[in-house]
Amino acid sequence: MKNILSIKNLRKTYHTKNDEIVAVENFSYDFKEGNIIAIVGPSGCGKSTILNIIGNLINKSDGELIFNDDCKIGYMLQEDCLFPFRTIIKNCLLGLEIKKEISSKNINYANQLLKKYGLYDFKNKYPNTLSGGMKQRVALIRTLVCNPNLILLDEPFSAIDYQTRLLLSDDIYKIIKEENKTAILITHNIEEAVALADNIIVLSNRPSKIKNIYTINLFDKSIPSINRRDKNFNYYCDLIWKDIDFNV
Amino acid sequence: MYSYEHKVFIKKNKNYKLLVNFCQFTLIIFFIYLWQFLADKNYINVFILSSPKRIIDTLIKLHISNNLYHHILITIYETMISFILGTVIGFFIASLLWWNKFLFKVLEPYLTVLNSLPKIALGPIIIIWGGAGIKSIIIMALLISTIITIINVTEYFNNIDQNKLKLLKSFNANKKQIYFKLVFPSAISGIINTLKINISMSLIGVTMGEFLVSKEGIGYLIVYGSQTFNLNLVITGVIVLSIISALMYYIVFYIEKKLKH
Incomplete structure (x- = not known):
C-alpha cells in the first residue's frame, strides 16, 4: 500500500503575547492509503492542531508534509456547521459551489447520498427541522460530495447521542472502506477509536509526541458496532487507556 | 381532537x-x-398642559387649514430617505470594515467617539454646510442612523460562527465567497433588528433637524408652537410624532416577521 500522506518531524508552536506554546513536536507518520488512522490523546494535547495543519487551515512551524499527487482532502468538523439559511440540498452542495464544481453528475451524487441516508424527503427543508444525527449525516454528505480521498474527522460524533453515534460510525466506516478512502480520525473516545480504526496513534501530553502506535488486530474485523463485541476489543481499549496521561 | x-x-x-x-x-x-x-x-393649567379636547380642536384646525398631512408627509419622507440611505451606507461601510480588519482596528476609536458624540452639537455646522432646508435635516438624521448601523452591523459581522468559517476555509473559500455565502446571509436576522433601531434613529434625527432649521414637518410644528406659546400645538405635534414612530416601528416589525418565515 502506498502512502497518501507522509509527515516528517512536524512541529507547531503557538505564539501569544505572554507565552510560547509548543503544541506538537517531532511528529512523523506515514498514512497508508485505504486505512483509518485514529489519533487519540489527552485533551488539549494538540490532536486538532495536527488535523488543522493537514487540512491547511493553519500553518506549520516546521517539518514536512508530503501529499500523494491525487490527494483530495475533505474535512468533517465536530459540529455539523450547517448554514441555517440554506436548505439541506443547498448545504450539501456548499463545498462544490465554493470549488466551482457544480455539475449535474455531482448533484446526482448528492441526491443519491441523501436517499441512501433517508434524508431525501428533507431535501428542501431547512436544518432546524432535523435531529442532531440527521444534521451530522448531512455534514457527512457535504464532505463526501466533493469526492475526497483523504477524510479528516475531527471528533465527528461527539455532539450526538450514543445510539446515533454507533449507527453513524458504521455508516462512515462502510463508506470509507467501500470507496477505498483514507481517513484520519481525531477522538478522545478510546472505544470509538478501537472500533473504527486500523491504526491508532497515541499522543503524549503537550508538547504532543507520538507515544505509541497500535495496529488493531481483531479476530473478525467488521463494522464498528460488531467490532465492539470482538474478544480483543477490550484488550486494546485497556492497553490504550493505560497509555494516555489523563489530566484531571 | x-x-x-x-x-x-x-x-x-x-x-x-x-x-x-x-x-x-x-x-x-x-x-x-x-x-x-x-x-x-x-x-x-390648560394653557401649559393643554387638554384632550384642545388637542382634538388643534387637529381639526390643522385639518381644515390643510396643513396637517403636509407636515406629516414631509416628516415621513425625510425619515424614509435617511432610513434607506443610512442603512445602505452603514451596511457598505460595515462590509468594508469586515473586509479590512486593519482599517477596522484603525477606525474603531473614532467610531466610538462619533457614536457617543451628541449629534445635535454638530447642528450649527450642518446648517452652514447644508443650508436651511431638507438637506440639513437629512444630514443630521444620517449622522445618527449611519453610525449606529455601522457599529451594529460590524458587531454582527465579527460574531460569525468560527466553526462555519473554518468549514468554508476547509473548502478553500476566498474572502468574497466567505462574505456572500456566510457573513452576509448569517447577519441578515441581526440586521433586521438593526432596521428597527434605525427607523427610530432616523425619526429622532429628522425631528432634531426640523427643530434646527426647517419650515415644515412635525418638528417644525412643535418648535413653532413653543415659540408662539401655543402649547396645544406642541403637545399635538408630540402626539402625532409618537403615532408616526409607532406606525413605522410596526411596519418594520411586520416586515421582520414576514422575512423570518
Whole structure:
C-alpha cells in the first residue's frame, strides 16, 4: 500500500503575547492509503492542531508534509456547521459551489447520498427541522460530495447521542472502506477509536509526541458496532487507556 | 381532537392575552379621561398642559387649514430617505470594515467617539454646510442612523460562527465567497433588528433637524408652537410624532416577521 500522506518531524508552536506554546513536536507518520488512522490523546494535547495543519487551515512551524499527487482532502468538523439559511440540498452542495464544481453528475451524487441516508424527503427543508444525527449525516454528505480521498474527522460524533453515534460510525466506516478512502480520525473516545480504526496513534501530553502506535488486530474485523463485541476489543481499549496521561 | 387539558391551556393563554390588551386600552382611556377631567375642573393649567379636547380642536384646525398631512408627509419622507440611505451606507461601510480588519482596528476609536458624540452639537455646522432646508435635516438624521448601523452591523459581522468559517476555509473559500455565502446571509436576522433601531434613529434625527432649521414637518410644528406659546400645538405635534414612530416601528416589525418565515 502506498502512502497518501507522509509527515516528517512536524512541529507547531503557538505564539501569544505572554507565552510560547509548543503544541506538537517531532511528529512523523506515514498514512497508508485505504486505512483509518485514529489519533487519540489527552485533551488539549494538540490532536486538532495536527488535523488543522493537514487540512491547511493553519500553518506549520516546521517539518514536512508530503501529499500523494491525487490527494483530495475533505474535512468533517465536530459540529455539523450547517448554514441555517440554506436548505439541506443547498448545504450539501456548499463545498462544490465554493470549488466551482457544480455539475449535474455531482448533484446526482448528492441526491443519491441523501436517499441512501433517508434524508431525501428533507431535501428542501431547512436544518432546524432535523435531529442532531440527521444534521451530522448531512455534514457527512457535504464532505463526501466533493469526492475526497483523504477524510479528516475531527471528533465527528461527539455532539450526538450514543445510539446515533454507533449507527453513524458504521455508516462512515462502510463508506470509507467501500470507496477505498483514507481517513484520519481525531477522538478522545478510546472505544470509538478501537472500533473504527486500523491504526491508532497515541499522543503524549503537550508538547504532543507520538507515544505509541497500535495496529488493531481483531479476530473478525467488521463494522464498528460488531467490532465492539470482538474478544480483543477490550484488550486494546485497556492497553490504550493505560497509555494516555489523563489530566484531571 | 384536542384533549380537555389542552383546551384549558389554550383558553388560559387567550384570556391572558385579552387581559393584557384590555389593560393597555383601559390605561390610555383612563389617562385621557383623567387629563380632561383635571382640565375641566381647573385643577391643571390648560394653557401649559393643554387638554384632550384642545388637542382634538388643534387637529381639526390643522385639518381644515390643510396643513396637517403636509407636515406629516414631509416628516415621513425625510425619515424614509435617511432610513434607506443610512442603512445602505452603514451596511457598505460595515462590509468594508469586515473586509479590512486593519482599517477596522484603525477606525474603531473614532467610531466610538462619533457614536457617543451628541449629534445635535454638530447642528450649527450642518446648517452652514447644508443650508436651511431638507438637506440639513437629512444630514443630521444620517449622522445618527449611519453610525449606529455601522457599529451594529460590524458587531454582527465579527460574531460569525468560527466553526462555519473554518468549514468554508476547509473548502478553500476566498474572502468574497466567505462574505456572500456566510457573513452576509448569517447577519441578515441581526440586521433586521438593526432596521428597527434605525427607523427610530432616523425619526429622532429628522425631528432634531426640523427643530434646527426647517419650515415644515412635525418638528417644525412643535418648535413653532413653543415659540408662539401655543402649547396645544406642541403637545399635538408630540402626539402625532409618537403615532408616526409607532406606525413605522410596526411596519418594520411586520416586515421582520414576514422575512423570518
